[in-house]
Amino acid sequence: MNMTSSYDKTHALHAAEHVDPARLIGAIDALATIGARSDGGVDRPALSALDIEARRTLIERAQTLGCTVTTDACANLFFRRAGDEDLPPVMTGSHIDTQPTGGRLDGAYGVLAGFECLAALADAGVRTRRPLEVAIWTNEEGSRFQPGAMGSSTFVDPARLDGFRTVRDAAGVTFGATLDAHRTAFPALDTRAPQHAHAFIELHIEQGPLLELADTPLGVVTGIQGVRWHSVRCMGAAAHAGTTPMAVRRDAMTLAVRVRGAIEACALALGGDAARITFGSWNIEPNSINTIPSTVTFTVDFRHPDPAVLARFDAALKNCLAPHGADVRLEPLFEHAPVHFADTAIARVHEACDALGARSQPIVSGAFHDALHLAKVCATAMIFVPSRGGISHNPLEATDDADLVLGTRALAHCLVELCNEAR
Amino acid sequence: MNMTSSYDKTHALHAAEHVDPARLIGAIDALATIGARSDGGVDRPALSALDIEARRTLIERAQTLGCTVTTDACANLFFRRAGDEDLPPVMTGSHIDTQPTGGRLDGAYGVLAGFECLAALADAGVRTRRPLEVAIWTNEEGSRFQPGAMGSSTFVDPARLDGFRTVRDAAGVTFGATLDAHRTAFPALDTRAPQHAHAFIELHIEQGPLLELADTPLGVVTGIQGVRWHSVRCMGAAAHAGTTPMAVRRDAMTLAVRVRGAIEACALALGGDAARITFGSWNIEPNSINTIPSTVTFTVDFRHPDPAVLARFDAALKNCLAPHGADVRLEPLFEHAPVHFADTAIARVHEACDALGARSQPIVSGAFHDALHLAKVCATAMIFVPSRGGISHNPLEATDDADLVLGTRALAHCLVELCNEAR
Incomplete structure (x- = not known):
């Protein structure tokens, strides 16, 4: 046969x-x-x-x-x-x-x-x-x-x-x-x-x-596609919402919003249409209506099919955070290659x-x-x-x-x- | 005496x-x-x-x-x-x-x-x-x-x-x-x-x-000073962080960050140096690293000594939210006159x-x-x-x-x- x-x-x-x-x-x-x-x-x-x-x-x-x-x-x-x-x-x-x-x-x-x-x-x-x-x-x-x-x-x-x-x-x-x-x-x-x-x-x-x-x-x-998971911790100072003038505040959420914007812009510029950038999980402290946020921690989920783009993102992420010195800390959580x-x-x-x-x-x-x-x-x-x-x-x-x-x-x-x- | x-x-x-x-x-x-x-x-x-x-x-x-x-x-x-x-x-x-x-x-x-x-x-x-x-x-x-x-x-x-x-x-x-x-x-x-x-x-x-x-x-x-407390609820749609292209996302946090920025700008423009604007409490749902946020609720604490400024803020706040239609809801929580x-x-x-x-x-x-x-x-x-x-x-x-x-x-x-x- x-x-x-x-x-x-x-x-x-x-x-x-x-x-x-x-x-x-x-x-x-x-x-x-x-x-x-x-x-x-x-x-x-x-x-x-x-x-x-x-x-x-x-x-x-x-x-x-x-x-x-x-x-x-x-x-x-x-x-x-x-x-x-x-x-x-x-x-x-x-x-x-x-x-x-x-x-x-x-x-x-x-x-x-x-x-x-x-x-x-x-x-x-x-x-x-x-x-x-x-x-x-x-x-x-x-x-x-x-x-x-x-x-x-x-x-x-x-x-x-x-x-x-x-x-x-x-x-x-x-x-x-x-x-x-x-x-x-x-x-x-x-x-x-x-x-x-x-x-x-x-x-x-x-x-x-x-x-x-x-x-x-x-x-x-x-x-x-490959993925990078990070945690970003932004530090400010808790203070009274009523007594603290805007000019002397160190609002961790103001900082976090700025950092989030920079990371997003960077991810889209590097990754184009194939990029997926998500800031899904947020923890705000002390999370009180009349207290300026002292610490905001949020997650970064970046995905892309191209390993070169993922590597460039890693480097760019550090550059995004560098201007903020010790006020912003990055913790890698997980990664997987494409x-x-x-x-x-x-x-x-x-x-x-x-x-x-x-x-x-x-x-x-x-x-x-x-x-x-x-x-x-x-x-x-x-x-x-x-x-x-x-x-x-x-x-x-x-x-x-x-x-x-x-x-x-x-x-x-x-x-x-x-x-x-x-x- | x-x-x-x-x-x-x-x-x-x-x-x-x-x-x-x-x-x-x-x-x-x-x-x-x-x-x-x-x-x-x-x-x-x-x-x-x-x-x-x-x-x-x-x-x-x-x-x-x-x-x-x-x-x-x-x-x-x-x-x-x-x-x-x-x-x-x-x-x-x-x-x-x-x-x-x-x-x-x-x-x-x-x-x-x-x-x-x-x-x-x-x-x-x-x-x-x-x-x-x-x-x-x-x-x-x-x-x-x-x-x-x-x-x-x-x-x-x-x-x-x-x-x-x-x-x-x-x-x-x-x-x-x-x-x-x-x-x-x-x-x-x-x-x-x-x-x-x-x-x-x-x-x-x-x-x-x-x-x-x-x-x-x-x-x-x-x-x-007088105070206005509000809750702002921004609605999007939960979706998978890996599978959902940026162009079709309805990310509630992206919306919330935009609305926060508009309210802050408005408060500072109206209130000058005496204005105090704080977004202290945040609730993000489902708050998962690999899910696009579906709902973000945050608080607004605005204070000013001038009742006329507080009244103008009330009106301006509605204008800030109006472009977003039903996706953004405002709930007044508390107010006190100066x-x-x-x-x-x-x-x-x-x-x-x-x-x-x-x-x-x-x-x-x-x-x-x-x-x-x-x-x-x-x-x-x-x-x-x-x-x-x-x-x-x-x-x-x-x-x-x-x-x-x-x-x-x-x-x-x-x-x-x-x-x-x-x-």
């Missing part, structure tokens, strides 16, 4: 055509009942009883689809459809934990689209060279246990797990205790060692407005969009995703579908059904093509 | 000369031990056990000075030195409650200087036509029970007391319960009905930097300064005082002494001993002159 010809390109389209809209939307609706909020949103904390219940329904579904289900030391779940050859699998998936006031799609869509691909391949009778695996990554949101993306980051760097196990949630429960409870909840699952993957494709809602504004149903995600996805994987996403005759456009992810970590160990890319109004992490989070279906068809096409790669 | 000649002007100077620096400073030091903080400040909440203890020491001291001590329905205390005639008394005094991180002088100085005057008049053998009364006004600071100045405002408007009695402190204790406990603590004190006063002179630290900057030891306070003290009482303070050969200057009080309320019912004025560094409501609050003594001498002079007025 000629292996090359037996995995020809018609198989990918054939699989995509077998994506069943009603089954996909029904699965999304069903999962959203587990942790449903009265406002239409979902509150399903990582490794909570609700998360365990949701995982149980997906394990049962995977077994009816003939998949083998395994877990690992970080409670990630892997649903594997066998391939014809014993090669590293092609992976997809995302997460099913949510923000406390989360929506129905963030994470869940990528997992359930993966399941829909498993079902569509079965319905289409499509066999693949490589195994296809859907993953559920543990605690992506980071709202119960910090940091986020514990599951995917442990998958690529298992040494991180020891540190994560001692992290506690707001109620004092350790992440380690919830991992043990997960193990107890699913005693039949084999725990596997880290395995090499051939590729990873994550399908996700955009969580921003760009695709909707461009009226484009599919985003070919070329990477994830990630550029694998050209080979990006090409497979483009190919899928073209094969479906769907409009698509390249897009850089503004948010972090599990794909950020997978990109370190295998050919990784993402597919975005539009977020209505750009809204996410919100019960109002929504995407048109047609876009959800189209995204899943693109994923199916892409996965079959990758699964049939010989190397 | 010729009454006019028996109260001649030498008596006032004679009384002032009998002010005893060691006794005055000793009394200030002694009172500061009750509620002393380890940082040198004082924390003596209104009608707390510490306040009761402090009141007990002053009642005992007044009795040794031959004064009659009475209280009223709001736990104000009155220490009366008899006059020769049955005429309305001349009053002085202030308060002995403090801010939680308060200093040794705010309020306490005015009360203890009043006691020093009682002692100095006794030492000098000076008799006066009218009675002289030192008052301790209850809960001036407003930090345990709000609003402040409950004692003095009830003195001039007894109908306010019913509303005050139901106010609770942070621990849930009503003001009424603390008044009852005060009554129980001092069962021997007669409770008196409101009485008419001939005049009220309050000696206080400036709580601002003007006298120190001018190197002038005495301020002749001509009034208290108070101009009685010219007759101001003249007595000037006269005292001149008689002592002390440098003085007119000054408008930037802070509220019990005198604000007394001014409604009798000839009222105030004397200020410098605050080192302009600092108050702070453990670092301080005034040079020489200035504390000079202020007390001016008070003694002033009180004797007022006490000898026939009408």
Whole structure:
């Protein structure tokens, strides 16, 4: 048998055509009942009883689809459809934990689209060279246990797990205790060692407005922008609002407003249209109506896809603050370099969009995703579908059904093509 | 006996000369031990056990000075030195409650200087036509029970007391319960009905930097500036800091910073050097490092001695906000018209300064005082002494001993002159 010809390109389209809209939307609706909020949103904390219940329904579904289900030391779940050859699998998936006031799609869509691909391949009778695996990554949101993306980051760097196990949630429960409870909840699952993957494709809602504004149903995600988080502390002197003349005041908020303006101007000048600069968190002391603010601390969140721009921002930030001497202090909180996805994987996403005759456009992810970590160990890319109004992490989070279906068809096409790669 | 000649002007100077620096400073030091903080400040909440203890020491001291001590329905205390005639008394005094991180002088100085005057008049053998009364006004600071100045405002408007009695402190204790406990603590004190006063002179630290900057030891306070308190609510839309392009953001903090700037410019243009504009309290929602602020609420504290400027500010404020439509909402919180003290009482303070050969200057009080309320019912004025560094409501609050003594001498002079007025 000629292996090359037996995995020809018609198989990918054939699989995509077998994506069943009603089954996909029904699965999304069903999962959203587990942790449903009265406002239409979902509150399903990582490794909570609700998360365990949701995982149980997906394990049962995977077994009816003939998949083998395994877990690992970080409670990630892997649903594997066998391939014809014993090669590293092609992976997809995302997460099913949510923000406390989360929506129905963030994470869940990528997992359930993966399941829909498993079902569509079965319905289409499509066999693949490589195994296809859907993953559920543990605690992506980071709202119960910090940091986020514990599951995917442990998958690529298992040494991180020891540190994560001692992290506690707001109620004092350790992440380690919830991992043990997960193990107890699913005693039949084999725990596997880290395995090499051939590729990873994550399908996700955009969580921003760009695709909707461009009226484009599919985003070919070329990477994830880099980020710098800083805290800026501006110092003045508390004094009585009624007795202190303007000329002798040292108002920390006046200083903070000036510094904020300088940083913003600098970020926009350096970063152009791709720059994202946000001053989201503020602490004002003593925060009293009739006292001049003595100390104002605010955060800086700067993002850009170009590492050179991020480096120039670091230098410019110091220059912005220098004129204020000891009155302004900068504390770096966090940084992450931009990630550029694998050209080979990006090409497979483009190919899928073209094969479906769907409009698509390249897009850089503004948010972090599990794909950020997978990109370190295998050919990784993402597919975005539009977020209505750009809204996410919100019960109002929504995407048109047609876009959800189209995204899943693109994923199916892409996965079959990758699964049939010989190397 | 010729009454006019028996109260001649030498008596006032004679009384002032009998002010005893060691006794005055000793009394200030002694009172500061009750509620002393380890940082040198004082924390003596209104009608707390510490306040009761402090009141007990002053009642005992007044009795040794031959004064009659009475209280009223709001736990104000009155220490009366008899006059020769049955005429309305001349009053002085202030308060002995403090801010939680308060200093040794705010309020306490005015009360203890009043006691020093009682002692100095006794030492000098000076008799006066009218009675002289030192008052301790209850809960001036407003930090345990709000609003402040409950004692003095009830003195001039007894109908306010019913509303005050139901106010609770942070621990849930009503003001009424603390008044009852005060009554129980001092069962021997007669409770008196409101009485008419001939005049009220309050000696206080400036709580601002003007006298120190001018190197002038005495301020002749001509009034208290008026105030407008507002809350300004700026509305935007929460969105992801990473995924939302700058052009489509509705950042409530960006809006708030713009509105703050417009209000400040407007206040300074209208009010000139006498304007005080403060944006002291801020609330940012959701206040998360990676979320664009959706709502920012901040307070406006505008003060000016000229009622016409305050009225123009009210109108200008609306104009500042109008361009932003429904995105910016204004809520008035509080206002107080400027108070101009009685010219007759101001003249007595000037006269005292001149008689002592002390440098003085007119000054408008930037802070509220019990005198604000007394001014409604009798000839009222105030004397200020410098605050080192302009600092108050702070453990670092301080005034040079020489200035504390000079202020007390001016008070003694002033009180004797007022006490000898026939009408």
